[in-house]
Amino acid sequence: MSLKTENDKTDMVIGKCGQPSPMVSIWKCFLKLWIEKNKTSLSIIDGAKLQCCRKALTGKCRDLCKKTFSSLWGDSSKAFHTECLTPMQSLVDPMESPMQMCIKQVDEPCKLGCDGLQFCTNFNNRPVELFRSCNAKADNAAKYELRHWQKGVIILPQMRIPVKDIKKCKYDMWKAIACALQVKPCHGRPTPLSICREDCIYILSKCINYRDLPRAKNVSMLCSPLPSRLDSYNSCVSISKYLKPSPHHVKQEEVTNPCKSNPCNDSHICMVNRRKCKHPENCRPYVCKPACPMGEVSLLKVPRGSYVRLPSNDISCSKVCHCSHKNKIDHCQPLPCVKTENCVLQLGHIKMQNVAFMSQCNFCTCYAGKIICTKRQCVRPNEKSIQSYTGLPCNCKPHHAPVCARNGKTYPNRCLALCAGFNEGQLAYGNCSLVNPCAKVNCGANYRCIPRRQVCLGSQDVPCEQYVCVFRTPTCSNHYHQPVCDTLTEEFTNLCMLHNHGRVLAYWGHCWENCRTKGFVCGHNGETYNSECEAFAHRTTVDYLGICRTVGQLSLQDQQNSQCFNIECPEIRPKSCQPLTPPGGCCPICGQ
Template sequence: MCSEGAQALVCIHNHEFSGVRMEKFTNMILYIVVLLTFIFNGETLASECCSNATDEACRDACATLINPDSERNKNELGQLKNLVLVSEFCLPQQTAFWKCINMTVPVVKSMMAWSAQPCCEKAVNRYCQEACYQATSVRELVRNCSQSTETKLYKCIEKHGDAEQCCRPARSYNCHLICRGTHMVSGLGRQKQRYIIRRQCHGVNQPIMQCVQNRHRPVRESDPDLSLPCCYEAPADSECRNTCIKGIQLRYPENMFMEQLVKKCGVPKIHSDPLWACFLLNTNIEGDIDMERNIIDGARLQCCTKANTLACRNLCSRTFSTDWANTWDDFNTKCQSLAAPVLDVIMEGPMLSCMAEVEEPCQLGCDGLSFCSNFNNRPTELFRSCNAQTDIAARESLTSWQNGTIRLPQMSIPVKDIRECEPEMWKALVCALQIKPCNRRATPLPLCREDCFHILNQCVDHSRMKPGHTLQLLCNTLSPGDSKHGACISVKKYLTESPHKHYGHLITSPCNPNPCNDNQVCWINRRKCRHPEVCLPYVCHSACGMGAVTNMYVPKNTYVRIPDAEKDFHSDGQCMHYRMCQCRHHNNLDNCKRLPCIKRDSCSTSKGTKKHGEHFKIDCNHCICNSGQLLCTQHRCPLEPGSEGLTGLPCDCTPSFAPQCGINGKTYPNRCMAQKCAKLRSHELIPGTCSTVDPCADNPCGDEYRCMSKRSVCLSNAMDNTCYQYECVAVMGIDQCERHDHEPVCDTDNDEYTNICLLLAKKKRLAYRGHCQKYCSDNGVVCGHNGESYNSECAALADRTTVDYLGQCRAVGMYSGNLTTTNNCANVVCRAVKPKQCRPITPPGGCCPVCAAEIRIVYSEELLNVAASAMNSAVITLADILLILSRQLSVVQCDLYGYLSVENDIVILVAPVSAQPSMLLVRACSKEAERLGYLIQSDSPLMKSYLTLSPLLVASIHTPGVASLQSTATPLSTPSLVVNTGLLLYTLYTWLHSV
């Protein structure tokens, strides 16, 4: 036996080793000594390396890396993982820091000898481990390391080989090292891996990312051939069966496969169609939170949270998550069928309205109808179902009504010959039932009560009326609303052609109907084309369905929020559980993770107790109760008599203009508003506007990169993380730029580039970020409504900011409720508003009015932080939100602008994009704004499925009026766009499919 102490190495040598083996063992001991030195002198190395970090986040991560008490630091793979996590916070431009790390961390030194060396600790046999530490390639391991017994070691080395292949394009050692590290350590997740590589490998990350993507494609959890027997439930030699077999044999992605089945086999009828029942009964999602392809409909699943009864919420959740075949009948009968008591169905109106909105969203304009032609050329009205199929259905339904009886689920109405009695009104009614104009409030049928009385009074056959049935009873049942309060839409307007017949072509919606292929979403194309003659007005973008059978699609790379029905089944209903997923490979939602639950706690207010999600007003402010927290707009309400000493401005600040740039990238008019309203501290403010602060002054990118200003207003974690106002661009050839990195920029020649790397590679000068603009001036400084100065009007519009006035910002404008007669805008000259007939609005904080619709949005910073954390993003910026919202617009001639107000809400402006806008176009843009405001206010899945938009909670809207008419400015305390209830949807469905 070898004794302990100084003689131990000699004893080991005499008993076990000789020659080369002793040399290898000695080298291994030397490595261990270096490692122990690292561990026991972590404090010294911390002061040496961490002090070189240029920001606090990097210093904290560095301290974790060299913490001597960390169990992870006691082995190489653990060190490597810590090193990779450090790179998440420390940019490569911190040259002194990285040089120190590369010289002192043992795992870096060992990887210089052989990059796979961290795998050696995976070896089971100690002789194999010794050989591994001394090897410089895998060939040297074969004699000492059996591949059959050292499976963990060789699997790690195989991952190292993949890493070498992917990381070969790296041009810097840091990029190469971190790229390999992200492949070799476990537990990062593909999204974080991509995020870290993107930060460390500026300019060359596209080939690396492509390699990462190709080597990490998700695989199916089970053999799809197991589903092949379901295809034979379809009729022999039918297109349905052939499509099914082909899709399985060719391994179609799930969403594409399901869509093809819907096309060839018809809409799913789970309770009566053997093929659909077979597929959905055999859906396999056991314990898999990384793939959401098998959810029936993630959008309608969100509607389940709106159920008023626990029974309906559970049935709904089971139906639209995975158990449609077993629960559809129960859900349909108990929660939405007209066979149930009417009051029960109306009580679940919010849930059913939500589903109707998802299935048939309101869309602006209607064209291309032949039978219901009076519905054409209406570019300022919203419809649910304007298409050729509903046009045909309206004609057929009217024919069936001509037999003398109108059969409804609740009753049958005997009528005279409608070919002679009010024929045009009956046609308008049947078309309205099919085309479905969107009305203000939820009603069982869109027919207004006065229209109902008129048409039935003229045409009902009293001789065949059932005892007890009166016109009053019929119309109260069918049409409980009246047109005065916006509860219905009168069909009288559709008795004649549209007054805009000759002007409708000036307002175009190229994405309605959707011209794109399956698994694609349509966006308005606002990019400047190099060859306009072949440029389409829309762009088709790859997308993922929100479930196996769904009408809603989200663009590729989008993060979505889906209710976690499995967790909800085991909860007490006081907490709503969600998952975050990403639209990625093969048009499927994956990379899922659970989000913190959202509590349903109520709020105590001056108006009494309010439920979670309830909207209400306190004085002039719009409020919502969100998880027990009261969130309201922060408007200064009109001053009461005797309130002298109050300025009427936000936080009762003075109107002095002495701008301060906040750490969040927002310019505030003065220090008072920055500190009192935004709660910023003195050291978080820099005198002057943010546009005058040079973020590249200290050369944060180092010598290998070019620092370019990139202004951002940060909304989440703005006070805890650095809100970078620049980006580091590698100066290299055009072939090394990421062509798919879409962050458009415009050069001084008014030519547009996909990103700034491409612009610099072409040796061009940057004029401004964003799309190249039309209908604007590119000369002369302007002040935006956000209080920021821009070099030109075009630069402001490209930054999604409307222009307040010409020249540098120099005044504190008006805010909500500001009734003071004097203000600091006296030295400002406003431009003429176009069109002249417009009665404009003045955005908060602005001096000059603009002919645009305004939406003011209250958001939850807590939910924004949760979303940012789930996406592995340091912050969510205002630009992130504006980009997604802008893609919801359908009219080419309207665009969306916005800024963060000093009252801490988001101000959105939807305005015409035209040199000479008409009032018709203004009204169309206002309707677009109303639609967006309603989707936010109603918590619609069409909006809240986007994780980034889920924190938007309250929306109030004001629209411009016409100078000769009464203003139409209305808040959204009662939403101006509300979907018909589920009762309407299923009434119409039953009615029109039974005749």
């Protein structure tokens, strides 16, 4: 209180207590004083976490969650954390685990790459892996945790395990586990304790102190709540890969992200700069765009001009809002409500709304009373089934006979399109990009039809137009920005200006340089493009020259059956890089 200005006081508290949060008592006090001073109430504390309330399994926690992250947070935050977040009952039956993990993912979203760690060095040089907490704080926490474990007791979420001297028993593995728990590699099934069951059984069978272990416990019981790497791909963190340094030791980063170091201030959001620069020598690879926070104390921000979905007063309903020029989320409009219904499985088993689960080898979720699952064919442990297993959805064969679906996406063959949920009447043979969408379209007088290909993500029954009807007009607006590139590699502000100059459209988007302007190429997304430049304009890397003619390597099992051996891959540039082959592709590339 000896400080004079409010900013000085706030800076001092941030330095000692961290970023503002209504869950911390000192900040709760500050926010209450702010409300009384301004005689208003906070509209939304954290809109991102408010959406996690839908994952609550009980009505009580759903209500407390709603109050905590909306305007009534002051009366409910303590009860919410005590009764719904901590402590967890057990790993076998975690209390409100789906909601807990959702909130954690908002606080720590997955980010690409990891480097710069001083203690967890085996996690460095992993440019294409995702991590939640690759930072100095997590690095130091892992070091402290391992030092604590050396006292003879491993303390994990609701697990207290007596062990031998870990310096003499698999020390490197204990170090990798401590680092994994703090650095947090991302995986497909977030759980409070994400290491694989097999690693748990292995290290405890070697290092557990049976003398101090309660008689009712054994290694299998301690490890049984953990996910297994056999459940599904990437279902848990496998420790073995972090027992040695990464193989990607290079002198410079090959997969780069201009926004990784977060060069923008707190009121802006960093975005990759995809606009053409008039002065390339002064062009930064990123742009700091003004942003709106997803609530009064939310750390998650959305760029100005974008739209965002937020829960309404009834969290089962949503509204779409706009991030305005005042850096405030406003102009909200209601969206159709989704009924909160549970799903009934075979034998009467019930799954709650928004809860994810495994059904045999497929990942499923319950949404609005419907079960949505991946369509992987499960392999039975016998030689015949393994030999006939392709690894593709619905176990489709890896032959290439492309069909164009109604949503504008090219599927490698009819089987894969049918597996995605289309019927025969919604498919046409051939690559979508090679079909002229204007051939049977009549836009009417004073209009011209221009191909505008897109892939629609909505309902399969809703038309996905692959063209636009453009009005013929002698005057064009300079204020309408929708850049297009002509066949002479000259860029225009919009399509109207291109046509009024008598030019021919090559592709939508900014003109690209240092790329081939003619000749078909196959993108790593399985789509054929008229040129390498057009592929880049669609933000797709090029797999090989020519039209697409193979399924590609969509799974590890598929590598033996794929037709990629018939593909001549382009030269890797630069030659010093360590290339990677994207899923669905045949040819490796250098990430940039």
